[in-house]
Amino acid sequence: xxxxxxxxxxxxxxxxxxxxxxxxxxxxxxxxxxxxxxxxxxxxxxxxxxxxxxxxxxxxxxxxxxxxxxxxxxxxxxxxxxxxxxxxxxxxxxxxxxxxxxxxxxxxxxxxxxxxxxxxxxxxxxxxxxxxxxxxxxxxxxxxxxxxxxxxxxxxxxxxxxxxxxxxxxxxxxxxxxxxxxxxxxxxxxxxxxxxxxxxxxxxxxxxxxxxxxxxxxxxxxxxxxxxxxxxxxxxxxxxxxxxxxxxxxxxxxxxxxxxxxxxxxxxxxxxxxxxxxxxxxxxxxxxxxxxxxxxxxxxxxxxxxxxxxxxxxxxxxxxxxxxxxxxxxxxxxxxxxxxxxxxxxxxxxxxxxxxxxxxxxxxxxxxxxxxxxxxxxxxxxxxxxxxxxxxxxxxxxxxxxxxxxxxxxxxxxxxxxxxxxxxxxxxxxxxxxxxxxxxxxxxxxxxxxxxxxxxxxxxxxxxxxxxxxxxxxxxxxxxxxxxxxxxxxxxxxxxxxxxxxxxxxxxxxxxxxxxxxxxxxxxxxxxxxxxxxxxxxxxxxxxxxxxxxxxxxxxxxxxxxxxxxxxxxxxxxxxxxxxxxxxxxxxxxxxxxxxxxxxxxxxxxxxxxxxxxxxxxxxxxxxxxxxxxxxxxxxxxxxxxxxxxxxxxxxxxxxxxxxxxxxxxxxxxxxxxxxxxxxxxxxxxxxxxxxxxxxxxxxxxxxxxxxxxxxxxxxxxxxxxxxxxxx
Amino acid sequence: xxxxxxxxxxxxxxxxxxxxxxxxxxxxxxxxxxxxxxxxxxxxxxxxxxxxxxxxxxxxxxxxxxxxxxxxxxxxxxxxxxxxxxxxxxxxxxxxxxxxxxxxxxxxxxxxxxxxxxxxxxxxxxxxxxxxxxxxxxxxxxxxxxxxxxxxxxxxxx
Numbered sequence: 001x002x003x004x005x006x007x008x009x010x011x012x013x014x015x016x017x018x019x020x021x022x023x024x025x026x027x028x029x030x031x032x033x034x035x036x037x038x039x040x041x042x043x044x045x046x047x048x049x050x051x052x053x054x055x056x057x058x059x060x061x062x063x064x065x066x067x068x069x070x071x072x073x074x075x076x077x078x079x080x081x082x083x084x085x086x087x088x089x090x091x092x093x094x095x096x097x098x099x100x101x102x103x104x105x106x107x108x109x110x111x112x113x114x115x116x117x118x119x120x121x122x123x124x125x126x127x128x129x130x131x132x133x134x135x136x137x138x139x140x141x142x143x144x145x146x147x148x149x150x151x152x153x154x155x156x157x158x159x160x161x162x163x164x165x166x167x168x169x170x171x172x173x174x175x176x177x178x179x180x181x182x183x184x185x186x187x188x189x190x191x192x193x194x195x196x197x198x199x200x201x202x203x204x205x206x207x208x209x210x211x212x213x214x215x216x217x218x219x220x221x222x223x224x225x226x227x228x229x230x231x232x233x234x235x236x237x238x239x240x241x242x243x244x245x246x247x248x249x250x251x252x253x254x255x256x257x258x259x260x261x262x263x264x265x266x267x268x269x270x271x272x273x274x275x276x277x278x279x280x281x282x283x284x285x286x287x288x289x290x291x292x293x294x295x296x297x298x299x300x301x302x303x304x305x306x307x308x309x310x311x312x313x314x315x316x317x318x319x320x321x322x323x324x325x326x327x328x329x330x331x332x333x334x335x336x337x338x339x340x341x342x343x344x345x346x347x348x349x350x351x352x353x354x355x356x357x358x359x360x361x362x363x364x365x366x367x368x369x370x371x372x373x374x375x376x377x378x379x380x381x382x383x384x385x386x387x388x389x390x391x392x393x394x395x396x397x398x399x400x401x402x403x404x405x406x407x408x409x410x411x412x413x414x415x416x417x418x419x420x421x422x423x424x425x426x427x428x429x430x431x432x433x434x435x436x437x438x439x440x441x442x443x444x445x446x447x448x449x450x451x452x453x454x455x456x457x458x459x460x461x462x463x464x465x466x467x468x469x470x471x472x473x474x475x476x477x478x479x480x481x482x483x484x485x486x487x488x489x490x491x492x493x494x495x496x497x498x499x500x501x502x503x504x505x506x507x508x509x510x511x512x513x514x515x516x517x518x519x520x521x522x523x524x525x526x527x528x529x530x531x532x533x534x535x536x537x538x539x540x541x542x543x544x545x546x547x548x549x550x551x552x553x554x555x556x557x558x559x560x561x562x563x564x565x566x567x568x569x570x571x572x573x574x575x576x577x578x579x580x581x582x583x584x585x586x587x588x589x590x591x592x593x594x595x596x597x598x599x600x601x602x603x604x605x606x607x608x609x610x611x612x613x614x615x616x617x618x619x620x621x622x623x624x625x626x627x628x629x630x631x632x633x634x635x636x637x638x639x640x641x642x643x644x645x646x647x648x649x650x651x652x653x654x655x656x657x658x659x660x661x662x663x664x665x666x667x668x669x670x671x672x673x674x675x676x677x678x679x680x681x682x683x684x685x686x687x688x689x690x691x692x693x694x695x696x697x698x699x700x701x702x703x704x705x706x707x708x709x710x711x712x713x714x715x716x717x718x719x720x721x722x723x724x725x726x727x728x
Numbered sequence: 729x730x731x732x733x734x735x736x737x738x739x740x741x742x743x744x745x746x747x748x749x750x751x752x753x754x755x756x757x758x759x760x761x762x763x764x765x766x767x768x769x770x771x772x773x774x775x776x777x778x779x780x781x782x783x784x785x786x787x788x789x790x791x792x793x794x795x796x797x798x799x800x801x802x803x804x805x806x807x808x809x810x811x812x813x814x815x816x817x818x819x820x821x822x823x824x825x826x827x828x829x830x831x832x833x834x835x836x837x838x839x840x841x842x843x844x845x846x847x848x849x850x851x852x853x854x855x856x857x858x859x860x861x862x863x864x865x866x867x868x869x870x871x872x873x874x875x876x877x878x879x880x881x882x883x884x885x886x
Contacts, residue, residue, distance in 0.1 A: 049819035057815040101740065108748045115755045122759060125797035127768045132759035136752070309801060311824060378796035 007067045010060060011296065017043065018295035026517060029395050031157075033150050033359045036295055037388055040302020050308055060303060072300040073260065075293025076364065080261040081246045082286055083149055084268020085278055086478045087174055099171035102337040106172065106355050107144040107179050109333030110326065114143030117325050121318065125378050131194045137187040138374045141180065142365055142383055143326050147391070148177040150359035154394055156469065156482045159514050165347045165402060169354045170479060172334070176355065181265060184365055185258040191374045192257055202257040209256060210266065213249070218270045225272040234280045242281060259368055279481070301363050304370060305384045309377060319382040326386050327393075330356045350402035357394045362387035427460035427508070429453075429707070432532045434464045434523055434556065438492040442499055443569040444538035447664075447696070449505045450575060451536070451594060453601040461509045462530065463496070464523065465489045466516040486513045520555030527562045533707065534594075535564045557669075557699055563590055563707070565666075568688055568695040577662040578607045579693070581655040587668025590700040593707040595666050599637050600708075606640045610658055612651035652686055660692035669699045766827045769858045770795035773879035774807065781872040783844035784852075791854070791863075791879060792818065793834070800825045800832060804852065805840040813840060823854070832856055832865075844869075 021035030021042070042048060049056040118136035126135050151173045160166030185206060189199035228234060249263035271278065310316055331352035338348035366383050369375040375383070433448045435441050445463055452459040467485050469477045493511040500506050516522030527535065539553050557564055580595045582588050595607050630638060648654045659665045667687060688695060770793050777789040788807030792814070793800055801821035805813060817840050825834035835853040844850040856865020861881040868874045 045819045053816045053819040056819055057812055061812070062815050062818075097737065101737065104741075105744070108744055112748050112751050115752055119755060119759055119763065121797075123763050123765055123797070125799065126765045127770075127795060127797060128765045129768045130765065132763060132765075133756045136756055136759060140752075308820065309796065309799070312799075315799070376796035377794065378799055 003064055003067065006061070007064050007071075010064060010068065010299075011071075011292070013059065014039070014043065014295050014299040015292065018298065030392060031150055031153055031359070031395070033147075034388070034392055036298040037302070037359075037363065037384075037391075039295070040298040040300070041305050041307070041384070042302070043299055044302040044305055046302070046305055046307040049306075065300075065303070068296055068300045068303070071293060072297035075289055075297050077246060077250045077260055077264040078285060078289045079294055079297075080265040080364075081268040082282060082289065083177075084265040085271055085282055086152075086480075087148070087177065087269050088273045088480055096171065098338070098341040098343065099168055100175050101341065102168075102334060102351070103172040103175035103355075104179065105337035106146070106330055106334040107176060107183070110143040110329040111140035111183070113325050113329040114140035117143075117321065120321070121379065124318065125376050127376070130374050131190075133196060134187065134191040134194060134374050137183075137190055138365075138369050139379075141183045141187045142362065142369070142375075142386075143329060144176075144183065145180050145358050145362045145365060146173050146176040146330075146355050147357050147359035147361035148173040149361070150391060151354055151357045151394075152479055153477050154354065154357060154398070156477055156479050156515050157517060158395075158398065160402075165350055165354075166479070168338075168343070168347070169351055172351065172355060177361070178269075180361070181262065184368070185262055187374075188258050188368065188372065191372050205256045206253070206258055206262075209252060213266050213270050217245075217267070218272070221270060222272050225274040225277055228274060228277045228280075232276070234277065234284070239281070239284060261364065261368075275484075297367075298363070301367055301384070304367070304377070305381050306377060307381055307385070309381055315378065319385055322379075322382045323386045323389050326358075327356055327390060330390075346402060350398055353394055353397040353401060356390045358387045359391040362390075428458045428709075430459070430530060430532045430534075431461045432464050432512075432523070432527060432530070432535045432562075433461060434466070434519075434535065434537050435493065435496075436465075436538070438463075438465070438489070438496045441538050442496060443571065443573075443694075444536065444567050445496060445509070446500055447567055447569075447575070448536045449500050449509065450601065451534070451597055452505070452508070453597070454502070454505065459508055461505075462532075463493050463509065463511045464526065465493060465511065465513045466519045466522055467513070468517060468519060469515060482515050486515070489513045520559050523556055524559045524561060527560055532562050535560050535562055537564065537566050539566050539568050561701060563701050564699045565590075565594065566697040566699075568691070568697070570692075570694040572663050572694050575602070575663050576605050577664075578605060579610060579655075579658050579662040579665045580607065581610045581612065581651070581658075581665070581667050583611070583668075583670055585668055585670045586700040587670055587698055589668070590698040590707070591666040591668045591696070594696065594698060596633070596637070597707050598664075599640060603636070606642070608658065608662065609641060609643045610655065611643070611645040612654050613645060613647045614649055614651060652690070655687060656690045656692065659695075662693050664694050664696060665691050666696040666698060669697055766795075766798050767858070768795060769793060769800070769827060769832060769863075771881040772883045773863050773881050775877050775879040777807075777877070779875060780867060780869075780877065781875050782869050783841060783846075783850065784838075784867070784869055786843070789841070791834075792821075793832070794818075794821065795827070798827045800827055800834055802834055803840060804838050806842070809840065823852075825854075830857060832858065832863075 017039040018036045021039040022032040023035070025032065025035035025038075043056075043060065045056065048059075115136040118132070118139045121139065122132055122135050152170060155166045155169060158166075160169070186199065186203065189202035189206075190196055193199045193202065224238065228238075246264050246267050249267045250260040251263065253263035253266070254260045271281075310319055334355045335348045335352040338351050339345070343351070362383065366375065366380055366387070370377070370380045429452065431448045431452050433441075433445055435445065445461070448461045448463075452461050467482070467489060469482070490511055490513045493513065497506050497509045497511065500509065512526065514522065514526075523535065526532070535556060537553055537556055553566055557566070575598070578595050578598060580588070580591050582592060592609065595609075599605050599607050630641070633641075646654050655665070655667070665687075688697070773791040773793065775789045775791055777784055777786045779785075780789070786806065789804055790807055790809070791802060791804050793802040795801075800823075802823040802825075803817040803821050804823065805817055821836075822839055823834040823836035825832065825836075827833075833853075833855050835851065838844050838850050838852055841850075851870055853868040854865055856863045856877075856879075858881075863879040863881065864876075865879075866874045866876050
């Protein structure tokens with residue numbers, strides 16, 4: 001087969017598997033980089049080569065490696081440019097002194113311990129053609145790495161960018177990144193010349209080049225930035241010039257004797273951080289680099305990783321010592337430094353785990369080391385395992401030491417609180433309203449406010465906007481960009497809130513805007529943290545398919561540990577007459593409770609409770625609890641309730657006809673009304689289609705939740721399944 | 729930013745960096761002086777196999793050795809093996825061993841020597857000394873008597 005054809009087939013396999021593995025990692029709350037690293041290892045001799053060597057060599061023959069290497073190097077150059085591009089001085093804002101010192105301690109200690117570990121490893125897994133100094137420098141550099149890009153994404157995904165911990169970790173990682181690259185440049189220079197003295201000319205040339213970049217090139221780029229401000233767009237000609245600059249800078253650093261990647265990184269780093277310009281360059285560059293070229297780099301690394309080489313217990317012990325020294329030195333150095341500078345235990349500990357994230361940056365260092373021959377294939381494999389372990393462990397350990405429910409305590413700029421007489425008041429009834437599109441969901445939020453009522457002291461409505469980030473490394477996933485998206489969305493929600501009536505209700509509507517990868521799961525977590533009583537979710541898809549409540553609404557219905565109401569808005573502004581089709585089940589109880597709450601909150605509203613008796617069933621009396629509840633209602637509420645019982649073989653038709661006379665129908669997710677909790681049943685959601693009024697579909701989660709206690713001062717106002725309704 | 733360069737911070741940096749530099753100097757001085765990594769013996773060796781025992785007897789055999797310090801991995805293949813066989817064999821080296829006291833030892837299976845595939849599983853044991861580009865050693869196939877061989881390194885690899 002022609003080599004080019006084979007390489008293209010390889011690229012297909014690599015990108016496909018990377019995506020699948022990345023999706024798998026999402027399930028386990030792991031960053032995409034882990035999936036891509038694993039995909040590379042799977043395709044290499046560690047797995048495919050082991051179980052199907054013939055297939056492995058047919059798909060990945062060695063003669064194609066130079067092509068893959070070339071593609072991965074191009075990807076790496078532009079990826080490093082993107083890393084430099086997103087290295088913004090605005091990250092250097094929080095506790096700069098503490099961050100710089102902590103960061104440097106977190107480099108110096110692993111570097112020192114890495115050098116000491118070299119004493120053990122050098123005679124065993126290196127060879128005489130490598131100088132000990134170069135070996136020790138490389139091992140020290142590999143130990144002291146923190147992957148800024150991966151760490152920045154973990155911080156964004158955990159919504160930590162606004163917390164003291166998040167800003168501190170970002171500052172530390174940014175400083176760490178620059179320092180570690182300098183250390184790596186030194187290690188490469190020493191390796192190539194085999195002595196520190198021999199590396200001095202390379203170091204001097206590098207310093208001159210850095211000076212040139214931060215003065216002359218920076219001045220030139222400032223002019224480019226000014227021109228961008230005038231024109232407001234980045235032409236292809238200018239972009240071509242920037243890309244040529246990236247490649248030229250990479251070539252210069254390679255000629256100096258450090259490495260291609262430093263030139264590309266430098267150009268990105270000195271680029272003026274004009275938000276519009278940076279965003280446009282990043283967006284035009286990243287799609288192809290991140291989705292096409294970077295997975296090839298991972299695959300190429302995986303093809304060089306041979307876990308099978310660790311075929312003796314002593315080699316696994318050595319591997320454990322490498323992983324152990326890397327984790328322990330980084331964690332304790334960071335922790336101790338942070339503690340010395342007055343950071344409290346929990347934050348210092350979380351910072352220690354965050355700084356352990358090595359991920360992609362480590363792989364870049366290792367591949368350079370292997371190509372230069374300074375690290376052997378066995379040490380390469382051990383360090384890849386170390387990079388995997390340290391990256392995988394970050395998210396769970398961060399959650400363990402710094403659980404989400406404590407994040408809010410450390411927010412740098414706390415959200416405004418409702419205060420009364422100097423004391424913050426905790427609302428007793430909270431409604432969470434996931435808002436996908438603020439411009440079309442006014443009706444939903446207005447209903448939430450209407451259900452919540454007018455008692456400003458005891459209720460809270462939280463419009464929830466979750467911003468889903470698609471990719472790990474995308475520019476939009478950087479903390480600064482995520483912050484911008486959050487602010488933008490918050491402004492949209494604030495504008496929506498200002499349209500709510502009556503005006504005083506706007507006081508208790510507090511939007512929550514967060515980053516989330518799994519919207520349903522994040523909603524469920526938030527419900528538990530905020531002790532929400534009800535989720536009110538909108539559903540405005542015009543054409544219903546057989547899987548009616550699928551998608552995110554279906555996921556929220558299935559996973560949220562709280563009562564949920566799904567609102568199908570027919571655009572009816574008025575809310576004076578309500579219909580509750582009522583049968584004996586807990587979901588209808590919720591429907592009735594919400595209807596009564598609306599009744600209490602609006603003096604002009606009326607409620608019709610409709611019972612349908614099918615076939616030859618006899619009409620039975622209302623249950624004791626139902627009657628008791630009615631009796632406890634104030635007369636001005638009870639007088640507006642009309643209970644009707646109709647005998648009909650087609651309850652659905654009766655409800656549909658009755659719905660034409662009301663503004664809102666509230667129905668539990670019962671089979672009686674053709675709506676199921678799970679959406680893939682044989683029952684169809686006929687009511688959702690046929691209902692003439694706006695429809696609220698309720699699904700009860702907890703029988704102990706009462707939606708009436710906060711508006712009625714009567715005990716035991718909640719209905720439950722076995723004791724309520726018609727019959728029983 | 730200016731507060732970052734106060735006396736306390738600068739003292740801390742001076743002490744920290746001096747300590748690390750002194751430690752690194754000490755470690756590298758000790759390493760360069762006292763630690764000896766094994767010489768690079770990895771490579772492709774062509775063996776004149778006419779005097780080798782049993783099914784190994786042929787015109788030439790090629791021994792590929794991959795080295796990671798004292799740990800060796802490799803495989804033995806016929807001299808005229810197709811390139812794909814070499815690639816497949818490299819994916820899953822069938823020989824492993826160590827380099828100690830200037831002597832290399834490798835043992836394992838020889839799945840790529842067609843004539844040795846019949847009958848019981850064939851195990852070989854190779855011991856030898858590398859002098860320059862020449863490997864002088866002994867080879868044992870199962871329980872057959874040991875035979876001596878000389879091989880020339882064609883290409884070296886790390």
